[in-house]
Amino acid sequence: MAEKMKAQVFYEAEKMELEEIPIPKVTDVDVLVRVKNCGICGSDISYYYGLSPLGTPTGKGPLVLGHEFTGEVVEVGAVAKSMNLFKPGDRVVVNPVQNCNACYACAAGRTNLCANLYVPGVTANGGFAEYCISRYTGLFKLPDNVSYAAGAFTEPLACAVYGMKKLALEPGQFVAIFGPGPIGLMMVQMAKAMGAGKVALIGTRDYRLEDGKKMGADYIFNTKDEKSPYYVKNLKEAIADLTHGALADRAIVPTSSNEAFEQALDITGNAAIVVHFGLPNTDDVIHVPALATHTMDKEIRFSWLAPLSWPTAIRMISEGLVNLEGLVSSTVPLADTTKAIRMLRERANDPIKVQVTP
Numbered sequence: 001m002a003e004k005m006k007a008q009v010f011y012e013a014e015k016m017e018l019e020e021i022p023i024p025k026v027t028d029v030d031v032l033v034r035v036k037n038c039g040i041c042g043s044d045i046s047y048y049y050g051l052s053p054l055g056t057p058t059g060k061g062p063l064v065l066g067h068e069f070t071g072e073v074v075e076v077g078a079v080a081k082s083m084n085l086f087k088p089g090d091r092v093v094v095n096p097v098q099n100c101n102a103c104y105a106c107a108a109g110r111t112n113l114c115a116n117l118y119v120p121g122v123t124a125n126g127g128f129a130e131y132c133i134s135r136y137t138g139l140f141k142l143p144d145n146v147s148y149a150a151g152a153f154t155e156p157l158a159c160a161v162y163g164m165k166k167l168a169l170e171p172g173q174f175v176a177i178f179g180p181g182p183i184g185l186m187m188v189q190m191a192k193a194m195g196a197g198k199v200a201l202i203g204t205r206d207y208r209l210e211d212g213k214k215m216g217a218d219y220i221f222n223t224k225d226e227k228s229p230y231y232v233k234n235l236k237e238a239i240a241d242l243t244h245g246a247l248a249d250r251a252i253v254p255t256s257s258n259e260a261f262e263q264a265l266d267i268t269g270n271a272a273i274v275v276h277f278g279l280p281n282t283d284d285v286i287h288v289p290a291l292a293t294h295t296m297d298k299e300i301r302f303s304w305l306a307p308l309s310w311p312t313a314i315r316m317i318s319e320g321l322v323n324l325e326g327l328v329s330s331t332v333p334l335a336d337t338t339k340a341i342r343m344l345r346e347r348a349n350d351p352i353k354v355q356v357t358p
């Protein structure tokens with residue numbers, strides 16, 4: 001096998017180079033994967049622009065980014081081999097949040113809070129490369145009917161699954177989803193699949209809202225653009241009209257906008273559950289109207305990563321409960337990764353999700 005591979009190496013804000021680097025060596029607990037599709041996540045964009053520190057000891061590069069990927073098994077380390085778990089040629093998806101299975105949090109099933117997380121693309125080299133290593137415990141075989149492109153959505157979908165579990169949706173309920181990004185669009189489909197009565201999708205860009213409508217949203221609202229046909233000045237009134245004054249039963253906020261979260265609190269009714277999902281910025285503080293939230297007996301929950309949610313996510317994809325290929329707006333070669341990140345940041349050509357195919 002070749003010794004070197006092409007990889008996009010991130011050094012510092014806005015500096016990422018296509019280089020030839022050694023193909024990583026497989027240790028006993030690793031499996032080497034030839035990367036097929038690697039999605040560009042919002043956090044890759046944050047890392048690229050220096051908005052968030054990396055998960056490396058120094059918080060800095062050099063590091064190969066990319067954590068939402070599928071691929072083909074090339075080489076299997078001793079442990080997985082001894083258990084006959086994988087063989088070369090297997091189609092796999094990598095769960096990049098690789099917990100240690102040895103700490104108290106792991107032992108309690110809180111794998112998202114593991115004290116020793118290993119995360120390809122965040123703490124170690126990731127998927128914007130021809131090859132990447134994964135621990136054998138972070139690897140799942142892809143069902144035959146799931147393409148590499150759809151499979152690369154498993155990580156964000158698993159996070160969405162965990163958020164939706166926290167939402168504790170009951171059949172027939174009115175659900176409000178704030179933020180029609182890739183996660184919000186998945187949540188629209190999941191809410192319908194899980195028996196929501198009506199789903200309202202709230203955002204600020206019409207093309208995204210219209211995608212949401214196609215994916216099953218019953219109502220779409222634009223809260224910013226006054227020229228939009230979906231514009232509403234007073235969202236609470238609009239939701240009250242649709243619910244005979246009861247307001248929304250459930251709201252989930254897959255965007256980091258504080259304003260959206262505060263709106264979610266405002267437009268939910270008695271005994272509502274509101275899930276904070278979008279990753280906040282470092283100094284963000286959210287304001288909770290204490291008396292109304294208290295006397296309406298609401299619950300606010302936070303959703304972080306995707307503990308114990310991967311099997312459900314893979315099954316949802318394989319059963320066709322969510323349309324994911326419709327979310328891929330373009331696929332680019334490894335050499336164009338930087339260009340794609342910039343395009344996503346500038347929102348050129350209305351992108352939803354861009355995947356790199358090394």
Ligand SMILES: [Zn+2]
Nearest residue numbers: 041043068155
């Ligand atoms: Zn991601």
Ligand SMILES: [Zn+2]
Nearest residue numbers: 100103106114
């Ligand atoms: Zn652990």
